[in-house]
Amino acid sequence: MQAIVKAKRAPGLTVTTVPKPTPAPGEVLIAVRHAGVCGTDLHIADWDAWAQGRLKPPLVVGHEFAGEIVAMGDAVAGLTTGQLVTAEGHIVCGHCLQCRTGNGHICKNTRIIGVDRDGAFAEYIVMPATNVLPLNGIPTQVGAVMDPMGNAFHTVLTAEIPGSTVLVVGCGPIGCFAVGIARAAGAAKVIASDVNATRLALARRMGAHVTVNAATDDVVRAVLDETGGEGADVVCEMSGVPSALHQAFAAVRLGGRVQLLGLPKGEVAIDFANEIIFKGITVYGVIGRRMYDTWHQMRRYLTAGLLDPTPVITHRFPLNKIDEALAAIRSGDAGKIILEIA
């Protein structure tokens, strides 16, 4: 089958032919229709320090996808051939403390498809049945971005949203999804900030009541003005930018909640007393998607039409145009990019 492969320990990705996999007991074989391209794939292509430390080429890359079940291994219940599905790309051990107590998203033995084992930028992928979610009518191009959209659901819906003012810091694809999710969950006001006008326009399209260009305007001032001086009830930090982190703590109201998804590089110095403790706030580190609460919640949102994520999908490429896809991410103006595989 055709696949995008990290062939060796060096920059670049290769479109090539690899053997079609076979499902083991408890696994299903999925014919991939659409796959999402993620910043992680860029790190892998660029062969940065993280990628060098983690990946063991050769390996099929890609971890966001949707497709059709075309074969089933033994001992699979609750799925059938012909179903259109997506899947959680974190494969967890099932027997550690976290897995056993409803926190599989932080399993210490997690293996990620496209990173630790063969991934989804291919005509076929095998997945443990446990990780698979039938799409129930959601189109595969939307299914292909449910992994990052799930990060946004996890970020937004582990805070209390109905009636709240929500600040989304950073309007990349996940931030834009977060805007739409917060709107659908009854946020009284959604404020979004970014330094990129294209992304802010996308955030407005996804439902932001107010957008603030952090390159030119004072985000904290804007939030205080919009909230009668209180600050935001919930801040979703999706950028990982150090200055944005300070804005998140400054813009949240006393007793509010800061959800941290963006990953700062290296250390950031903060004033714990004034930015966290005296404010009596709660800070939550968001990693992955809750298994599988987040997925069920997300599927309901999508099948109920509460959220239309398609404006966030700004580019589509065939499998062999992966370099163009990565270039679009590098441009900084792209929303979500998907590969059309079948």
Place this chain on the structure above:
Amino acid sequence: MQAIVKAKRAPGLTVTTVPKPTPAPGEVLIAVRHAGVCGTDLHIADWDAWAQGRLKPPLVVGHEFAGEIVAMGDAVAGLTTGQLVTAEGHIVCGHCLQCRTGNGHICKNTRIIGVDRDGAFAEYIVMPATNVLPLNGIPTQVGAVMDPMGNAFHTVLTAEIPGSTVLVVGCGPIGCFAVGIARAAGAAKVIASDVNATRLALARRMGAHVTVNAATDDVVRAVLDETGGEGADVVCEMSGVPSALHQAFAAVRLGGRVQLLGLPKGEVAIDFANEIIFKGITVYGVIGRRMYDTWHQMRRYLTAGLLDPTPVITHRFPLNKIDEALAAIRSGDAGKIILEIA
């Protein structure tokens, strides 16, 4: 001033003239503009067993209202003359365990305006400043129904709504408010049931995806059909009808939540093992409004335009037409009825 008074221990209400009250320290004087008429007022007019046991006439009745602050007692902070306001009608003691631990809504020393002390069907009312909420632009006719709307907010938003299927059992005014609140909070599906077609039409107008006429159709069957056999995540029981209570328990999914607001008369026999325990559900008794979380949440919904409650207000009468107002409630077809006082 003109007022509607329960003059003596017998059926009926009297429109008459009473002295205009004066605010004590910590109180404000409010010129009432609009007031809501409630089933409780009907019980008082009819002088039923409950009213006979509780009221000590003579007394101005009415507990739902909004108006303008026209005078302030000493030691009032945070309010000003000229503000348009509504108020929580439960006056609580402030020093019992419940009041001291954030549960003033179940203060055992609660005194209710229009029941235990003079109420709001009058040109003026004095209220403790603590109970008063500025309307921040919400019209007084909407402010006048924020007390019962607050019951609906308390009922709906103490459950987890975003992405959930919500069944509202009973489409009186509070049930109809609940439908709108659940929609605004991102319920994936809102199902409403009642035996009255007019009320069901109102529920649809407030956003119910599905309505079921319990007089002719099987509510539980309908909920199971609409949820792939799972049942509703959240059931709001707003009717107090014994058969509806059984429907609530039968229609909620395993592990779901039943919010009880409707008050059954007398005892209802239920099968605790099969209706509650084996289902692993949580049941919550809703009384009043959380002080003052519910009010702040509600004000945000209204000022953000998340909920338009005006379709629920179906009738308006002047103060001296209270008998016509009560007759409209008795008809069973009315939504919320308000008195236009000034």
Place this chain on the structure above:
Amino acid sequence: MQAIVKAKRAPGLTVTTVPKPTPAPGEVLIAVRHAGVCGTDLHIADWDAWAQGRLKPPLVVGHEFAGEIVAMGDAVAGLTTGQLVTAEGHIVCGHCLQCRTGNGHICKNTRIIGVDRDGAFAEYIVMPATNVLPLNGIPTQVGAVMDPMGNAFHTVLTAEIPGSTVLVVGCGPIGCFAVGIARAAGAAKVIASDVNATRLALARRMGAHVTVNAATDDVVRAVLDETGGEGADVVCEMSGVPSALHQAFAAVRLGGRVQLLGLPKGEVAIDFANEIIFKGITVYGVIGRRMYDTWHQMRRYLTAGLLDPTPVITHRFPLNKIDEALAAIRSGDAGKIILEIA
């Protein structure tokens, strides 16, 4: 191997010889050392209406046990031969909504060992590896009663216990465990009620500050007296007796929590308005044990020495004395009874 079998559709249990089972993939074979006898086993022996409707003889009975892993099927991770273990007796499907969202304890496809498939009153049992919990030094005679003790943990620790007054209604084995768990979790006062003096003595031994004989004394009055008139913060209803259910609702404080574990037979008539709604309480139906949060919490309690459950174990019998074991349960004075199998 020797086993206690429900041989045919009629009263009685048979001690006989059956084939030793073999573990399938994902299963382990456990040599049973101790097993707990439960009221459910009595229902099965007596062949009551429930048993007639559910069981399909012939079948090895028994669902509470601990023993040693002696063989492993394929594809088992995280367990080893020679480990002493206990196991959750509810075998759940893993793919229903409840299983997928952290609520496996209410999986609608649950199959119970000793009820729906061969059980633990035998020299050997095969169990899915998922259900198995290493004892980490807990003796197997304690491990054998972790299933019912887990019901008590689930009941007590899903309420907020530190600093609370807790009423335990019904001092059978699970009630007595609940007393000890509440004490260890920092309940300020634990009150226990029952109609049986032997059981009340056992509750005192497990740490009850106050015991009330419901046959002779007014339980509600006693709770009010012990709480300055407030009522208990948390009530654990472990009896299933209708009058006790009313006591639970009357004895809980405004805004408190009632945990329902005891199973009333048939319907019980309650006054929802006064017993639940006006009190603003929360009622939770307890079924099984949370998978596997409850088990991990319980294992920590036991290995930390926070709870000594051994006083609750009042009788021990060999496998072939099952009739004597059942007679001891029938007497009403027994705590927990265990079979010594190896």
Place this chain on the structure above:
Amino acid sequence: MQAIVKAKRAPGLTVTTVPKPTPAPGEVLIAVRHAGVCGTDLHIADWDAWAQGRLKPPLVVGHEFAGEIVAMGDAVAGLTTGQLVTAEGHIVCGHCLQCRTGNGHICKNTRIIGVDRDGAFAEYIVMPATNVLPLNGIPTQVGAVMDPMGNAFHTVLTAEIPGSTVLVVGCGPIGCFAVGIARAAGAAKVIASDVNATRLALARRMGAHVTVNAATDDVVRAVLDETGGEGADVVCEMSGVPSALHQAFAAVRLGGRVQLLGLPKGEVAIDFANEIIFKGITVYGVIGRRMYDTWHQMRRYLTAGLLDPTPVITHRFPLNKIDEALAAIRSGDAGKIILEIA
């Protein structure tokens, strides 16, 4: 009356005579019996930058105390002359969003006794009745330290403690209280760390299962060893030391909770990705005591005998020996120090 006064804008405290205050409406006059000396009082005596920015001398200092109500202003309910009481020293506005929604502990208009208005190092103090808590038999020397003990209750009991492993970082008086509270609430294991052997001995006396001298031993290594490599479920950071903050994040398990009470001076650089986000943890900033949940919970603990805080009280001085009291704090070996006033 005799009082300890910050007389002017310079280092030092003065024992002198000031007028006895009179209770206004809603206030009570309390004859102080015992008062606690706090690090804050040291900052005030030393006239550090914080004190210079906040205090407006002359002012009676001290904010931790207990005594007897000797006179009542008008309009006070629920208290009587002769009652022994303690009081919350944070006087809040009652009308901001935080006060109105159960979060008075983070009222932005908070005025602290002994900092913003006259305090408790005096023969008499007037307090708003709202802030006063009857001791119900708790000795006044214990009542005098319920303010800092309340910080410890707030820190520990807003996490889930029964069955958990709890790491207390920093064994000053509040840390030692935290150790005792965690033990009483059923922590399976309490580990305490500090650099001072005297404080560690006090932590052991308060119930720590394990103590670690951070000056000589590796705290994180010790916690991992004690928890089978998992880390602590809950970490209470009571030191404000930057290195300890890193230990807190390193020692908490995946998905655990870090409660921050200690106040670092200035900024601390942390690696948000690895210390918070990838671990999926929750961080909570603890300020003051929840009003008044924390006080009621604490009073129950103390009256039930769940916690004996007296070992933490290591020094007692008369009012005029405030300099000796401050010197004892400076020594670093003291637990809690109280002034014996009457």
